Amino acid sequence: MMTKLTARCLCGDVTWQADGPVSWACHCHCESCRRATAAPMTTFIGVRLSDFQWTGAPPGTYTSSPGVTRSFCGTCGTPMAFQASRFEGEIHAYAATLDDPGRIAPEFHVHYDEKLPWLHLSDALPRYTANKTAAGNTATDNTTVSKTEDQ
Numbered sequence: 001m002m003t004k005l006t007a008r009c010l011c012g013d014v015t016w017q018a019d020g021p022v023s024w025a026c027h028c029h030c031e032s033c034r035r036a037t038a039a040p041m042t043t044f045i046g047v048r049l050s051d052f053q054w055t056g057a058p059p060g061t062y063t064s065s066p067g068v069t070r071s072f073c074g075t076c077g078t079p080m081a082f083q084a085s086r087f088e089g090e091i092h093a094y095a096a097t098l099d100d101p102g103r104i105a106p107e108f109h110v111h112y113d114e115k116l117p118w119l120h121l122s123d124a125l126p127r128y129t130a131n132k133t134a135a136g137n138t139a140t141d142n143t144t145v146s147k148t149e150d151q
Contacts, residue, residue, distance in 0.1 A: 005047075005104075006055075007097040009078035013057040014071075016080065016093065020051030025095060025104045027125070030111035036070055037079050040119045043095040044082065045104050052091050086131075 003022065008015045023046035033042045059071035059080050067085035072078060082092040095101050109115075112127035 003103070005045075006099045007080070007093060008056070008099065009073035009076055009080060009097065011073060011076035011078075013075045014054070014059045014073040014078070014080055015056035016052060016054050016097075018047045018052045018093070020048055022047060022104055023090065024108075025106045027106050027109045028111055029109060029113075029115040031114055032064060032068075033082075033111075034114075034116075036064065036082075037094070040116050041109075042079075043106055044092040045095050045098075046087075046090055046092055049083075049089050049091050052093070 003018075003020075005018045005022070006015065007017070025043065025045045027041050027043050029041045034040060036042075057074075060074035062070045062072065064070050069083045070079060071081040071083070073080060078097065079094055080097055081094065083090075084092075095104055095106070098104065106123075106125060108126040108128060109121075110128050110131050113129040115121075
């Protein structure tokens with residue numbers, strides 16, 4: 001989907017825009033993302049780094065694990081993006097920071113095996129136990145998890 005996207009943090013200091021296609025959109029249930037966002041899961045959009053630019057104050061960064069950098073607003077603390085060396089040329093932006101987050105619908109779940117047991121979901125999206133890449137392959141495996149536990 002070719003689109004221009006804009007986003008901002010809570011206080012409006014850190015902003016970004018992307019001019020190009022969204023590669024994918026997904027919900028992530030991994031422990032690292034839950035801790036980084038203080039939420040039971042988070043939703044990302046994948047964008048080519050060449051189509052993405054920070055347009056406001058530069059974000060703060062935190063290396064959360066080897067090869068992984070998380071960007072955030074240094075003023076209000078809003079998580080803004082995730083980059084990993086294993087996803088070269090791509091940035092994963094938090095969908096909730098979009099000026100119009102309803103424009104992009106998630107397509108699948110990743111790290112579903114790490115989903116919190118009290119979180120009950122009723123969507124029919126595919127659920128993977130690992131990372132799924134833009135090409136449709138998974139970074140480690142493509143095992144899907146049964147949807148019956150949440151229905």
